[in-house]
Amino acid sequence: MKKSISFLAICFIVAAFVFASGSPSLAQQKPSMAAVDVFDELNRQAGNPTALARLLTDNNESWYARWYVMGRAKKSIDVTYFIVEKDVFGMSMLGMLLKKAREGVKVRLMMDARGTKELTRTMLGQDYLQELIAVPNVEIHVYNPASANIISAIGNIRNLTGSNHDKIIIVDGEWFICGGRNISMNYFVDPSDEPTVYRDTDVIIKGKKAIAGIQRAFDEEFNSHMVFNVTRDFFGNWSSRAHELELARVAMQSYISGMGLPKAPAGSKYADVLARYTGELAKYKKMQSYSGYDPMNGVHEYPIVVLDKHSFKGKRNDITPAISAFMKTARKEVMVQNPYVVLTPEAMDALKAANANGVAINIHTNSPVSSDSLLTQAFFLEDWPNILKNLPNCKLYAFNTVRKLHSKTFVFDREITVIGTYNMDYVSEQINSEVVVAIKSRDFGQRTALRILNDEKESVEYKVKLNQDGTPQPLFGPESHSDPKKIDLLNKLRKLGFLRSLI
Incomplete structure (x- = not known):
């Protein structure tokens, strides 16, 4: 995997400094740097924006x-x-x-x-x-x-x-x-x-x-x-x-501003086009309060860093090492809200490091009930018991609603928030271009964390117990609350393991 050395060198330094020793006593110690220190260095390199x-x-x-x-x-x-x-x-x-x-x-x-x-x-x-x-x-x-x-x-x-x-x-x-x-x-x-x-x-x-x-x-x-x-x-x-695009814009502006749905003049040759757009908008009763909207009302200024990643043919990957460094240097808590959890070795290693440091890990993702990706769920169905086995400090929640989770959000120690397009899977780490924004703020981090916790009220917690031989035995998992027919399909799709790195 190609990475941008100039921008993320600090992340490799942090990881090497904290985890290079194989001493069991060192592995149990808190890292000398915190996630906020990693952010501060990234922010400094970016010009302190x-x-x-x-x-x-x-x-x-x-x-x-x-x-x-x-x-x-x-x-x-x-x-x-x-x-x-x-x-x-x-x-x-x-x-x-x-x-x-x-x-x-x-x-x-x-x-x-x-x-x-x-x-x-x-x-x-x-x-x-x-x-x-x-x-x-x-x-x-x-x-x-x-x-x-x-x-x-x-x-x-x-x-x-x-x-x-x-x-x-x-x-x-x-x-x-x-x-x-x-x-x-x-x-x-x-x-x-x-x-x-x-x-x-x-x-x-x-x-x-x-x-x-x-x-x-x-x-x-x-x-x-x-x-x-x-x-x-x-x-x-x-x-x-052009008239179709303009009619869509006019219809949207009128409707969301609370001015109702525009009507075409009698005999207009574009009446059918306008009717198509207004027919869509009429179904969205809640979307009529745009008038007077100001997105900056009551907001505050925070230090931020944009982290970027090219597709597989490019050289830049600022995101993967930064996320790993944040996980490895977190002091108290790592929260991951992500729709597609098919953990790569690098992601698992970072979470294991957080777990070894006594950090509480909270993962919120989709279940077979909510997911829009059958293949991702098939591999997650195979992986989730071992995630909990390898991360004893982890709580794993899955959306249990017809509404689909698509949020890609991380919160570290309720102070560093990362929001963007990056999924916890092979495709985001190794194939696609991605972009995220990291924000340093306890207020922003707390609000984001509370929003995730609120989502977990509509979720179920997956649990395992360890058998005497160390293998995980599910106590409550996807099979406990999902359609048996879908579980059967997912089990069949698990045989397509060669696609794991492509979905």
Whole structure:
């Protein structure tokens, strides 16, 4: 695995200093450095950036925050997402970008080819993107299109599956949003309107001193050799799609502002298009309180660090060693909220080090009831008893609701919070590009930890006991509360172990 030495050298120094000795007495001692010391060094290397930061756990508010920053753009908007759906959220975002581009704002947009299939297909889905790139100050890239990598995938399947998993919006070199949410109704609709939507976490940041790290993360992927530049068709669109994007934007603005659903004039040729968008929005009763929204109301300024990771073909990986260092130097508690837990050797080693130091470990993840990934759950079904065996100080909770967990959040000693796109699996560690934001604040850390603990009220705790031979015997696990048919399917999928490092 390739790593960025210049930015994360301190993490290797910490790990080597604390854990190099094989002495049993040393292994039981607290590390001489704390997680907060690791953060301070990373922050120093980044130029000591601070910024206003707001935790975004509510789905509706997370959409309001995106709408707010894009709507106020005067100079530039940089956007990259793994998934952008062709629902009213994706289309209205494209409509907002088109509006801003026509106002003279520089727009750069990137979508992942694997995550965003409909909008990025060369012959079938790029009509809407053509409307944006018809404006001179717009640039659009597609990350790792399948058409360019089918042959190379024969030698290495990662050439086809490697993705840009980043989720970033940067506005005017002052605002940015980063976290787990893609652009789709599944991430922004209130669960009272649709019970199966995701539970996710983002952070919105305001502060010019904090932009350099996130801007670098965007630029390095946007300009990488794995992108395809969307160019204007020679004849453009035979039929303009700009009105569809504009109608989506207008409908979204009106509805979330509490002004109701717009109606098309009698005889309008676009009535059916507008009806499609208003039909979607009408189902989301809770999403009508945007008017007067201010994401920075009552927030505080904190030290922050942006940690980035390239896809497998790049050189940078600031995230994995930093997470490991935070775990190894935590003094009291490590909290991990993550949808996909398929622990790599490095992740397990870091958690074992925390456990050896007497640190309480709290892991919150999906169960077969809530997960959207059967293969991940299949391997988790195999792994979870040994996780508890190897980590006696660990409590393991699994969501027991139809709502799906998608939050990728870490809290160390209730003082260092990490929020972003990084999953606890092989794909995030070794294949995809990822980005996270680390924040130093006891107040922010405590609020994030309490939100995780609140999620655990809708969860079940998995437990084991150790047999005399040391093997773990489940007392309560996935089989105890999940559909037997799904468990049977997961047990069959466990045989596909060769896919463990690819999902």
